[in-house]
Amino acid sequence: MSRKKQLPHRKGTDGTRGPWSLSPLFAAMLPLVIITGLGWLTHARNDVYADTIALWDDTVSKSPGKGRVHYNRGTFLYHEDRMDDAIAALQRATELRPDHFRSHFNLGMAYVRRERLDDAERSFRTALNLIPRSVDALLNLGSVYNLQNRLQEAVQAYSDVLKVEPGNVIARMNLAKTYRQMDRSADARREFEMVLKVQPSNAEAAAEIGSLINNGRGPKR
Numbered sequence: 045m046s047r048k049k050q051l052p053h054r055k056g057t058d059g060t061r062g063p064w065s066l067s068p069l070f071a072a073m074l075p076l077v078i079i080t081g082l083g084w085l086t087h088a089r090n091d092v093y094a095d096t097i098a099l100w101d102d103t104v105s106k107s108p109g110k111g112r113v114h115y116n117r118g119t120f121l122y123h124e125d126r127m128d129d130a131i132a133a134l135q136r137a138t139e140l141r142p143d144h145f146r147s148h149f150n151l152g153m154a155y156v157r158r159e160r161l162d163d164a165e166r167s168f169r170t171a172l173n174l175i176p177r178s179v180d181a182l183l184n185l186g187s188v189y190n191l192q193n194r195l196q197e198a199v200q201a202y203s204d205v206l207k208v209e210p211g212n213v214i215a216r217m218n219l220a221k222t223y224r225q226m227d228r229s230a231d232a233r234r235e236f237e238m239v240l241k242v243q244p245s246n247a248e249a250a251a252e253i254g255s256l257i258n259n260g261r262g263p264k265r
Contacts, residue, residue, distance in 0.1 A: 096120055104133075113139030115150070122154055130154045138170075145174045149181055156188065164188050177208050181217055190222060198222050211242050217249065229256055 100117035107113050118133030136150035141147060152167030168185040172178060186201030199222050204214035220235030233256050239249040 096250075097124060106166070109127070109140065111137045111139075111144060111147065114140060115144065115147045118147075118154070119150055122150060122157075127154050127157045131158065138167075143174060145171050145181075149178075149184075152181075152184060152188075156191075161188050161192050165192075179205050179209055179212065179215075182208070183218070184211075186215070186222075187216060190218070195222050195226050199226075213239055213243055213246070216242070220249070220252065224252070224256070232256065
């Protein structure tokens with residue numbers, strides 16, 4: 045039976061962090077980008093609306109057919125920890141703009157916060173269909189696989205990140221931890237050592253290597 049992992053719950057402007065060193069899903073939402081171009085949005089209106097959620101609610105009521113408006117509203121709602129409302133807004137954004145990468149990506153993040161991992165996987169896969177080499181989407185897809193205990197698929201996702209960015213420490217650490225969980229100790233140690241080549245001061249990687257040695261899972265060198 046698959047073991048269910050604890051989902052992260054700490055809220056922050058950069059997202060949440062869990063038991064893994066995760067990508068910009070658990071480590072961060074994609075940098076908050078509000079798409080401009082709403083010509084009627086004047087300085088006077090900004091003065092009137094101190095509450096940005098109220099601002100976007102009003103914007104949606106005036107432009108219900110604009111995907112970017114639903115995306116902006118959903119992104120703000122995510123940061124307000126109103127996940128169900130964020131999901132609804134971002135779902136609408138993806139319906140109106142199915143080719144908008146960030147809408148699918150942020151929707152995947154909101155799904156994870158609601159522990160809707162199958163839906164999160166679909167959102168990240170859709171995002172990857174739009175930008176196949178997106179490091180953020182690949183990392184987060186790997187993180188979802190870890191939460192689902194689909195470890196071989198997580199290995200593949202992290203490996204795909206490293207094909208794009210060989211020096212990506214988050215992907216390397218997550219790959220090493222996944223190998224360790226799979227009892228592939230030699231592979232785990234190799235990846236932890238690769239982390240230390242990139243970041244010699246990485247105390248976590250050094251401690252993991254020490255743990256593998258102390259547990260008899262790797263010879264001293």
